[in-house]
Amino acid sequence: MDEQLQIAQTLQAVLPDLTIDDILNKLERPKDSEHGDFAFPTFFLAKTLRKAPQMIAGDLIAQLDTTGYQKVEQAGPYINFYMDQGQVGANILTEILQDPANYGRRNLGHNAHVTMDYSSPNIAKPMGMGHLRSTMIGEAIARILEKEYYQPVRIDYLGDWGTQFGKMMAAYKMWGDDDEIAKDPINTLLSYYVRISKEAEDHPEYDDLGREWFAKLENGDEEARRLWKWFREISLERFQRVYDMLGVDFDSYSGEAFMAPKMDEPIQLLKNKGILKPSQGAQIVDLDKYDLPPLLIIKSNGTTTYITRDIAAALYRKRMYGHVKSLYVVGAEQESYFKQLRAGLKEMGFNWYDQIEHISFGLMSLNGKKMSTRKGNVVSLEDVLNDSIRLARQQIAEKNPTLANADEVAKQVGVGAVIFHDLKNNRRNAIDFNLDEVVKFEGETGPYVQYSRARAESLLRKGNKRDFSTTDLTQIGEAEWEIVSFMGQFADAIERAAKNYDPSVIAKYALELAKRFNRYYAHTRILDDEALRDTRLAVVQAVSHVLKYALLMLDVQAPDEM
Numbered sequence: 001m002d003e004q005l006q007i008a009q010t011l012q013a014v015l016p017d018l019t020i021d022d023i024l025n026k027l028e029r030p031k032d033s034e035h036g037d038f039a040f041p042t043f044f045l046a047k048t049l050r051k052a053p054q055m056i057a058g059d060l061i062a063q064l065d066t067t068g069y070q071k072v073e074q075a076g077p078y079i080n081f082y083m084d085q086g087q088v089g090a091n092i093l094t095e096i097l098q099d100p101a102n103y104g105r106r107n108l109g110h111n112a113h114v115t116m117d118y119s120s121p122n123i124a125k126p127m128g129m130g131h132l133r134s135t136m137i138g139e140a141i142a143r144i145l146e147k148e149y150y151q152p153v154r155i156d157y158l159g160d161w162g163t164q165f166g167k168m169m170a171a172y173k174m175w176g177d178d179d180e181i182a183k184d185p186i187n188t189l190l191s192y193y194v195r196i197s198k199e200a201e202d203h204p205e206y207d208d209l210g211r212e213w214f215a216k217l218e219n220g221d222e223e224a225r226r227l228w229k230w231f232r233e234i235s236l237e238r239f240q241r242v243y244d245m246l247g248v249d250f251d252s253y254s255g256e257a258f259m260a261p262k263m264d265e266p267i268q269l270l271k272n273k274g275i276l277k278p279s280q281g282a283q284i285v286d287l288d289k290y291d292l293p294p295l296l297i298i299k300s301n302g303t304t305t306y307i308t309r310d311i312a313a314a315l316y317r318k319r320m321y322g323h324v325k326s327l328y329v330v331g332a333e334q335e336s337y338f339k340q341l342r343a344g345l346k347e348m349g350f351n352w353y354d355q356i357e358h359i360s361f362g363l364m365s366l367n368g369k370k371m372s373t374r375k376g377n378v379v380s381l382e383d384v385l386n387d388s389i390r391l392a393r394q395q396i397a398e399k400n401p402t403l404a405n406a407d408e409v410a411k412q413v414g415v416g417a418v419i420f421h422d423l424k425n426n427r428r429n430a431i432d433f434n435l436d437e438v439v440k441f442e443g444e445t446g447p448y449v450q451y452s453r454a455r456a457e458s459l460l461r462k463g464n465k466r467d468f469s470t471t472d473l474t475q476i477g478e479a480e481w482e483i484v485s486f487m488g489q490f491a492d493a494i495e496r497a498a499k500n501y502d503p504s505v506i507a508k509y510a511l512e513l514a515k516r517f518n519r520y521y522a523h524t525r526i527l528d529d530e531a532l533r534d535t536r537l538a539v540v541q542a543v544s545h546v547l548k549y550a551l552l553m554l555d556v557q558a559p560d561e562m
């Protein structure tokens, strides 16, 4: 039985006025295991029972039935429960070993749809390190939600429309060299974009040219359409290579261009509500009462905007997927923008506006340097991944020169290292990338977790045992309890990660489990004690399973050997 439920029932027997849920909500997990596995605070009873918490704890403990516990102790106003480690541990191990892939799953989701907008790079620019954050955070959240039986709908909302496209076309018309483009499409196109952005500082007419080309595109001009299609194809092919490396696959690649012909509905709705107002030749929605800048719906030159398309996309998604949540994994710099989007939908009378949630994240720098597409100091994600794989390959050559599939493992370790580094801190923090640190096999890195698991696998190969169905799993001592009780918290970690849309909870959990396992491995002779060997190997097997599924939830692979 679930340990917390067991305690709640024990307590309810002496507190009949409380429900099981009341008690479960009050139960705490002491930071320090010296204070027991669970603690029940009595402060909240003081008022109704008209007694000091300390006394309440004393009275309760005198009446409690303590069978099934190692001990139950009073500590001031708290009642501390120490579980019977053998029994609790055996239950946890059995659960893991019987169905490792489903261990730790609760069911917050009940198969409800969650629309997830992430990655969403802009066409005709390379996918920079900034988009890595969105892609990885988004993919990890999708996987975490799947664990809780939500159904994520993965959408790559490509930035394939907008004035920057006009700029790109204007630049291409001035300087375009098809041979050069054929050789290195993205970088060549980017160089045009960088050049026109820079030269526009002295030639404001370039900005006008860009706007004109975009207007042509919106009006279906044939040449503009053809160029647009071509830029899009080149870019998508290139993005796909990166997605393949990362193991990410979307349900939809419909981006801004897909929405562009669907502007009539939102505009008509805004008009019907009477909230679309002219302002200096443009059409806006005033958001003063939200303390936000107005929504610019139609520009003075008649073109629609990024936010108009986002409103159309929001309507489309709600209708198409019937989601209970709609997540946008986008950098913190667009915080106010997403507030505007929500406010706009609220003004339009959609009561589901609050399902829209901006999953914000901090800036990413490389070796302490900021990155910006417009200035051209962009590092392509593909280059970073390839560098990381190379470093991983070197480390493997040193540590395990005879490893059979070393190149494949180097990919899993190199790519996994980058992903793990991105996810291990709270997403709102800014992060810096220093590949030498990221790919280390020690410290708080992805390779460290992978390596710990590979160690567990190697022990299991040496021990030559995989079936623990007849093993006595209650034989666990203090050293095993340190690990097993922590594995018992996996479901809590997943639930917390899902509720807060926070993959770092899982990354930190994996690091802590790897740490505990390595401590165990260093101090316990796992294979040598005949009597305890099988129980210990069962613990090792369980650790390997839990680490593997924790890593997979982050979209990090778990090689058996490295």
Ligand code: ARG
Pocket (backbone or CB within 6 Å): 117, 120, 121, 122, 157, 158, 159, 310, 313, 328, 330
């Ligand atoms: N393409 C945008 C950018 O790179 C991100 C799009 C985010 N999604 C959205 N629905 N606005 O900044």
